[in-house]
Amino acid sequence: MSIKKRLVLSNIGMIIIPVVSIVIFEIFIGYLLFVVFKGNPQSENLDLFISLRFIGMLLILIITNGLLTYFVSKSIINPIKKLMNATKKISEGDLDFSVASDKKDELGELSNTFEKMRLDLKEAQADQLRYEKSRKELIASISHDLKTPLTSIKGYVKGIQDGVANTPEKVERYIRTIDHKANDMDVLLDEFFLYSKLDLERIPFKFEDMDLYSFFNDFIDELRFDIQMDQGSANLFANEEESYIVKADREQIKRVVTNIVQNSFKYMDKESQHLQVRLKSDLDQVFVKIKDNGSGISKEDLPFIFTSFYRTDSSRNSETGGSGLGLSIAKKIVNGHGGTIWAHSQLGEGTSINFTLKKVLNCKES
Numbered sequence: 001m002s003i004k005k006r007l008v009l010s011n012i013g014m015i016i017i018p019v020v021s022i023v024i025f026e027i028f029i030g031y032l033l034f035v036v037f038k039g040n041p042q043s044e045n046l047d048l049f050i051s052l053r054f055i056g057m058l059l060i061l062i063i064t065n066g067l068l069t070y071f072v073s074k075s076i077i078n079p080i081k082k083l084m085n086a087t088k089k090i091s092e093g094d095l096d097f098s099v100a101s102d103k104k105d106e107l108g109e110l111s112n113t114f115e116k117m118r119l120d121l122k123e124a125q126a127d128q129l130r131y132e133k134s135r136k137e138l139i140a141s142i143s144h145d146l147k148t149p150l151t152s153i154k155g156y157v158k159g160i161q162d163g164v165a166n167t168p169e170k171v172e173r174y175i176r177t178i179d180h181k182a183n184d185m186d187v188l189l190d191e192f193f194l195y196s197k198l199d200l201e202r203i204p205f206k207f208e209d210m211d212l213y214s215f216f217n218d219f220i221d222e223l224r225f226d227i228q229m230d231q232g233s234a235n236l237f238a239n240e241e242e243s244y245i246v247k248a249d250r251e252q253i254k255r256v257v258t259n260i261v262q263n264s265f266k267y268m269d270k271e272s273q274h275l276q277v278r279l280k281s282d283l284d285q286v287f288v289k290i291k292d293n294g295s296g297i298s299k300e301d302l303p304f305i306f307t308s309f310y311r312t313d314s315s316r317n318s319e320t321g322g323s324g325l326g327l328s329i330a331k332k333i334v335n336g337h338g339g340t341i342w343a344h345s346q347l348g349e350g351t352s353i354n355f356t357l358k359k360v361l362n363c364k365e366s
Contacts, residue, residue, distance in 0.1 A: 010072045017064045018057075025056045079107040083114060095122040146188060149181035156181075191325045194255075195332075205249040205336060209360050212244040212286055216277050219257060223275065232273035242281035246357040252333045253357070257290070259326040260353045264292035267351070285339070285359050291352035297345040305343060306331040327353075 029052050033045055082099055089097040095118060101111035156174045165171045194203075216236050224234045238244065264275060270293055280287040297305060306327050334341040334355045345351035 010068050013068055014065055017068075018060050021060045021064065022053075022057050025060065026053055029053060029056065076107065079103070079111060083107075083111060086114065086118070090118060090121070095125060146185055149184045149188075152181045153178050191329065195325050195329055203252075203336075205252060207247050207249055209245055210248045210250050210253065212246055212279060212288065212357070213238055213240070215250070215253070216257075216279065216288075219254075220277060223261065227273055227275065231271070232275070234275045234277075236277045236279070238279035239281070242279075243359070244279050244281055244286050245360045246286050247360050248337055248357055249333075253337075256330040256333050256355070259330045260290050263326050264290065264294055264351065264353075267294040267296075268292060269295040281359065283359075284361075285356045287354065287356055289352050289354045291350060293350040296347040296349055297343070297351055298347055302343060302345055306341065330355075 029049060033049050079101065086097050086099040097118070098115060099111045099118065100115045101108040103111070156178050159165050160171060160174055165174045216238075220234050220236045227234050261275065265273065274293045276289075276291045278287075278289040278291070280289075330353075331341050334357070338358050339356040341353070341355035343351060343353050
């Protein structure tokens with residue numbers, strides 16, 4: 001019941017209840033005096049009746065108004081006190097003080113609105129803590145990942161300066177290594193910069209109609225040329241009669257696919273490397289499956305492969321270490337397109353990375 005209705009009924013009650021109570025009281029007192037005790041209405045019994053009626057009226061008015069005022073004020077003041085207490089707790093940093101209410105009046109709505117604000121603040125606080133943790137991990141990861149190639153560059157430069165590279169061939173090899181390490185640093189910095197922009201949602205996607213079949217057909221052709229030199233294979237499987245046109249940013253989707261494929265090749269432990277891409281068209285989305293025959297990922301590691309800086313390879317300095325951001329970047333881009341990304345893997349047999357993109361309904365399907 002709303003506060004307005006409560007106050008109106010309280011005011012009505014302050015009139016009706018005393019009137020009814022006084023009438024009942026008069027009948028009761030009259031019955032006792034003039035019927036039970038057989039008093040004379042013309043004698044001093046009448047004066048006693050009038051006095052008792054007056055005292056009764058006064059008591060009824062006091063008790064009725066007092067009780068109604070107490071209960072109505074209590075139903076209003078108690079929730080306000082609870083809100084005041086909650087405000088004090090929150091101002092002191094305590095966000096675990098719940099003020100949820102099951103009342104249907106204005107104060108109940110205010111309490112539930114306040115409760116929603118408390119939960120939002122608590123979630124924002126948790127997000128801030130996660131952000132601070134990610135920021136510290138980012139700084140630590142940048143420091144570590146850049147220190148390794150930088151140390152190598154300094155070592156080779158020192159070797160040239162000290163004359164360790166005492167032949168033109170050695171000098172050339174040292175310079176090539178320095179150039180390779182510098183390129184590694186450049187790639188790492190690009191990935192860190194892109195990840196930061198994606199994390200802050202500062203990359204505007206340039207959406208367009210993109211045919212995934214044509215895209216993967218060209219991508220596989222380029223990939224097949226390189227992988228066949230190592231007795232490997234790359235194949236695309238799709239029903240050419242289906243439509244695979246999606247709304248996407250071509251450059252960013254290319255980065256997603258490149259990151260997935262590069263990650264696959266890092267963990268290819270077979271002499272003959274095989275990669276398969278499968279497309280499946282649904283009513284409102286297109287499914288993409290990229291499967292390799294690599295070493296696979298353990299069940300313990302699989303839930304975390306899209307987490308920033310996570311590496312299934314425990315050695316950060318190993319050849320397969322990478323920045324730990326490739327799949328995390330892919331996930332942020334896919335999510336930014338309104339799609340989802342997930343993985344299936346079995347140790348010793350390989351891994352498949354799957355993602356979806358929103359489909360564009362075209363004249364081919366209408």
